[in-house]
Amino acid sequence: MHIDLRSDTVTKPSPEMRKAMANAEVGDDVYGDDPTVNALEEKAAEMFGKDDAVFVSSGTQGNLVSILSQATRGDEILIGDICHIFSSEGGGVSVLGGVVMYPLKTNHDGTIDEEIILNAVKPDDYHKPKTKLFAFENTHGGLSGKVIDKKASDKMALAAKKAGLRVHLDGARIFNASIALNTSVKDLTEHVDSVTFCLSKGLSCPVGSIIVGEKDQIAEARRIRKLLGSAMRQVGVLAACGIVALDTMVERLDEDHENAKKLAVGLAEINKIEINPDNIHTNLVRFKVPENTGFEVADKLKDLGIMINGSYTDLRMVAHYGIDSKDIDDTIQSLAKVMNTI
Numbered sequence: 001m002h003i004d005l006r007s008d009t010v011t012k013p014s015p016e017m018r019k020a021m022a023n024a025e026v027g028d029d030v031y032g033d034d035p036t037v038n039a040l041e042e043k044a045a046e047m048f049g050k051d052d053a054v055f056v057s058s059g060t061q062g063n064l065v066s067i068l069s070q071a072t073r074g075d076e077i078l079i080g081d082i083c084h085i086f087s088s089e090g091g092g093v094s095v096l097g098g099v100v101m102y103p104l105k106t107n108h109d110g111t112i113d114e115e116i117i118l119n120a121v122k123p124d125d126y127h128k129p130k131t132k133l134f135a136f137e138n139t140h141g142g143l144s145g146k147v148i149d150k151k152a153s154d155k156m157a158l159a160a161k162k163a164g165l166r167v168h169l170d171g172a173r174i175f176n177a178s179i180a181l182n183t184s185v186k187d188l189t190e191h192v193d194s195v196t197f198c199l200s201k202g203l204s205c206p207v208g209s210i211i212v213g214e215k216d217q218i219a220e221a222r223r224i225r226k227l228l229g230s231a232m233r234q235v236g237v238l239a240a241c242g243i244v245a246l247d248t249m250v251e252r253l254d255e256d257h258e259n260a261k262k263l264a265v266g267l268a269e270i271n272k273i274e275i276n277p278d279n280i281h282t283n284l285v286r287f288k289v290p291e292n293t294g295f296e297v298a299d300k301l302k303d304l305g306i307m308i309n310g311s312y313t314d315l316r317m318v319a320h321y322g323i324d325s326k327d328i329d330d331t332i333q334s335l336a337k338v339m340n341t342i
């Protein structure tokens with residue numbers, strides 16, 4: 001048995017993607033000459049209803065480039081305190097860009113209260129950094145893939161804009177949100193200025209993320225991407241996968257959500273596991289095991305051929321392309337066996 005539930009980043013390209021890679025028309029993208037990259041960027045901008053888009057190497061780079069194209073040394077950004085950008089990207093905006101991150105309390109549903117956003121905006125005072133941007137995350141990885149709907153998302157974005165801030169969305173899994181909500185990414189991101197989304201997670205591409213936004217911001221993003229050494233040349237071989245992903249891999253995310261729900265319902269029946277299946281809406285399944293047993297549980301599952309993300313008490317499994325309903329049954333059965341030994 002080999003079932004890898006560590007992340008949706010472990011997905012491999014579909015046969016159609018491999019064919020598209022082999023046949024991709026390419027050119028030097030630094031000169032703007034790669035027709036496949038250009039087509040992918042145009043397609044992404046159109047899907048999100050934004051002016052323009054730029055292909056980048058990863059979600060981390062997408063967030064970094066997005067923020068550094070809208071805030072500079074000595075500026076401050078307001079950011080959810082359990083957002084990936086704040087907790088898991090090496091502090092890149094501060095390390096590389098001199099941008100201060102000011103964390104805001106995140107509610108259990110992934111939202112941040114309007115008054116918390118507004119109260120965090122600094123007055124025009126030379127003791128203070130200049131507050132430039134507000135960033136949030138949808139779906140929320142730290143909250144088991146929680147989906148923020150349009151009303152709640154617009155409320156945060158419009159509050160930040162009322163205070164004169166730019167708004168960036170870490171939409172690494174925004175297509176999971178749009179599928180779960182049965183709405184378009186365009187509608188869901190209407191009031192944000194820039195979005196990063198990942199091709200290499202649930203959409204199963206081997207590499208790549210895209211930033212969509214306004215014309216001037218994307219032009220600046222291209223400059224920052226170059227400065228970071230990540231302007232690439234015949235990158236149409238990767239962009240070709242992105243086009244296939246946007247055409248063929250979005251609707252199927254529903255299958256991952258169904259598998260995740262089934263997994264959560266199964267886990268809830270197992271002794272010593274803490275999870276509420278009602279909180280699982282997309283593909284991420286977080287659950288708790290008795291204190292300090294997480295690594296032992298993960299190791300024992302690995303011995304049975306199932307890989308998951310382990311920590312002391314909180315564990316994570318992710319449904320994705322390549323995982324089917326039978327894999328979910330096998331995982332539930334195996335975990336039940338393991339938990340009897342804990």
Ligand SMILES: Cc1ncc(COP(=O)(O)O)c(C=O)c1O
Nearest residue numbers: 058059060061084137141170172
């Ligand atoms: C919400 C979120 N944002 C950004 C990233 C970063 O993406 P990457 O691993 O491509 O740098 C991740 C990665 O898991 C993520 O979960």
